[in-house]
Amino acid sequence: MAQDSHDERVAPGAQTILHPSCTTRPVGDLDISDIVASADAEFGVRRLEKAVELYQIVLRNCPDHSHALHRLALAAVHGNRFDEAQTYIESALRVAPDNAELWEHAGLIAASRGAYGRAEICYQRAIRIAGGTVTLHRNLGDCLLLSGRSLEAREQYLRVIALEPQLHHANRALAQICEQFGDNVGSANYWDHAWKLNPADPLDGISLITALAKVGRSKRLEEVVDEMKRRFADNVPALERLAFVLYKHYLHTEALDVIRHGLIVAPRSAPLHHYAALTLGVCGRAEESLSHSMEAVRLWPENLEMQYHLAGLELARGEFKEGWKRHKAIYALPNPELVIPLGIQEWNGEPLEGCEILLVGEQGDGDKIQCIRFAEWLSAQGARIDLLVTGRLAGIFASMKCIRAVYSSTAPAGQYDYWTYLMKIPEYMGLEVSMLPAVTIPYLFPTPEKVHHWRSRLDSMSTPPGNVKGLRIGVAWAGRARYIWDRFRSIQLDLFKPLFSSPETSWYSVQKGPRETESEALANEFDIHTLGPLIDDFMDTLAILETLDLLITVDTSVAHLAGAAGRPVWVLVPAYAQWRWLGDRTDTPWYPSMRVFRQRELDHWEPVIEEVRQALLEIRYEGNS
Structure with a gap:
């Protein structure tokens, strides 16, 4: 739920509805009303422990005191005791079922417990009692959004905007919903309005830049980039995110400008060096890319993406020994398309004489065609080779005499000594540029x-x-x-x-x-x-x-x-x-x-x-x- 929703639910001055027998009943030298007033004063200055003690006194003498029940529910929320809060708020509703504020706060409590269906019922009941308000439509919109009902949430946020056009939260939510459904123009408009209302969050600025890039509003995009550079000039995480989103949207000149500024502020920022390497590499400035990539890896050697990028630069320079060794970082990165045979030992350069090995194709079709040549080297080491690869390549790879069988769906049930990816072979064979093409050309033949x-x-x-x-x-x-x-x-x-x-x-x-x-x-x-x-x-x-x-x-x-x-x-x-x-x-x-x-x-x-x-x-x- 929105932060301002949390603030609203503990606002002092809630309507007090009392059971008739509770209005003047004395407790010692005090009336119930005096104790309630004291409890409200403590609650108003956030001395909740004392307030709870006084409200409990009220309930012991008047169990149906809806105001005390209501405030105890809110105090429980402040203590993150949501089950307790639910009990109190439901008790208050039984006493005062026509109190719209109680229904709204019941909705907030239910939503905090993840009970979005109950929360929706409560908000709708409050709207029927009191009519639509900014907070009710906003909170109902939040509930629907968290329930995965984005289009229904959109209708609530539009009602909020109609009542209060300058509400940042609603503009931001509408921007995200438009983005979800591919309405790039709507997303750009709402993000722009949200940013103008509150440009304090760099993530909102990043989202706005992304939306503007999608709709091609280059002039406004440049303005927002300049504003972010000024506003977050010393905020290194913000500059890192800004550099990345500019690179991602192919705004290379702008990305490099942000990176240069960021590296003045934080010369040891590994992400900025990495984004510099990526951007310069795309622009064909290989040597500059290499220096930044090496620095990124030096500063953050555990980062696999940085290692993998440097591997590509090393391979492009013909530094195969270092490059192929570092290239293995790609296999530790998330990739749902990588096939991993189960129950077979992965090959790590062991002798292959008399062994059966399953080769597994990976990455693009071009990569597979380029690297299937290494099957010839494995065969020369005495290995018997089967291949697991996508069906569209199976026919041409079957033309290679060194491959015994090609499978295009699942590996056969036969026993293998090892398996390996095609692009892991160069490291273990000690491939150097001087060894290329490393196979007799041609190695693929049509029928x-x-x-x-x-x-x-x-x-x-x-x-x-x-x-x-x-x-x-x-x-x-x-x-x-x-x-x-x-x-x-x-x-x-x-x-x-x-x-x-x-x-x-x-x-x-x-x-x-x-x-x-x-x-x-x-x-x-x-x-x-x-x-x-x-x-x-x-x-x-x-x-x-x-x-x-x-x-x-x-x-x-x-x-x-x-x-x-x-x-x-x-x-x-x-x-x-x-x-x-x-x-x-x-x-x-x-x-x-x-x-x-x-x-x-x-x-x-x-x-x-x-x-x-x-x-x-x-x-x-x-x-x-």
Whole structure:
């Protein structure tokens, strides 16, 4: 319940309703009314122990004294004795069933005990007796909200606002309800009003910034950020939260500004160093990110998220020994998608000669395709290998001779000596950059039947049918939208138009997912064919790649698929580039057939597309020379 509700329930001056026989009955030299007056005086100055003693005297002489029962209930609430308070307030209601204040306070007591159904009944009874008041509608709204009935609570808070528009609590509650139901505009409006009424709580400011970011009110957002920096200039926890929410909403310039100020105030703040590392990393400023990440880990070595971020930076620098060891922090972080086989010992680098081991796929499809190569190394150590992986990858992984069986739902009942995640293997094999690709390329193969099927199909699509002159290039422009950084790696298809204009080139979209049909709109303008709806699984995609001269793609699983198959592939990576693409280089030792085109400034893809266009012209020139 709201704090101001608690204050209201102990307000002095409650209506006194007495049983007729209690009004003048003497107690020694005093009348009941004199003792009540003394008790009320003690209660008013919060000397509750003395007040309770006097009210008890009243009850011994007049058991139906509703005012004494009421005050004893409130005193019990102050002592957190809610069962006792419930007993007193129910007794008072039996004496004075038409007292709206008693019903309201009965509701507050019931709600404090978690009895929200009883509390609702009490508040509704009080409203029927006294009509709607600010406190009654507010408290009923709180009760409904705590009961999970947010829309009904919303109606009560709207009634509060109609009676008292400046009530901070109601505006704040309405903001949270709008946020819950996806009403971003309503949430932003109510948070803004609540913040203007009482800008003392930094968490309210954080909520307002989040709401403003969702509706794109950048000018107001900047004003609130500036106000928070001024108001909480020396409040390190508030600055840490502010930096994080700005980073989370991709407001990198603003986040770095807050971080710089915060580090002046608190140079040993591990969270600020961590958020600096995250923000700088996303912006492609790897060296600056590294220094902050190292400092964050030094200050807070137990923090697993900080350890994991530093691991990525170390791997990107080719510092594999330190990076793979630190990378294990990810397995201690909450992740409901991680499969943990039960009843099998986890492998920690023990000798594998003659052992049976179950490999478990993890993280994204691209990660699995990249790291399944390590099964070859395990096989060379004498292990017999089974694999547990998502169904869409099962077919292509079954093409690897070193894997005995692939399971896509649950592990078989057979006995294994060990199990391990794919991405734990590099640490124990002592993987170094010089050992890459650490497997013979290709290590994934399409079936001949699939290749024949798709070659014939693509031949029939060419113009005229059967024409195989010119280049056949595959294209994919988007990754899976649920990936946290997808907004930076995926590209709007229209930006590819300068490439689609290349002469004597046919384009084949292997894009899958919600955006797979976008290329259909360009079919009348360019020689582009949409294959996505026809592709059933990765084996289809693998066979299609076998028939193409080149694949041009963003950083998603199909890039790994082409690289693992040894097919020519150009991958466009954003400025924040993941660890797997290493440093500022145009090739990658993971996939010898791959060329990397790097974004220099976050969200600026046009220069990258132009670089790719020039590279295509060079291919055309070399082919004609």
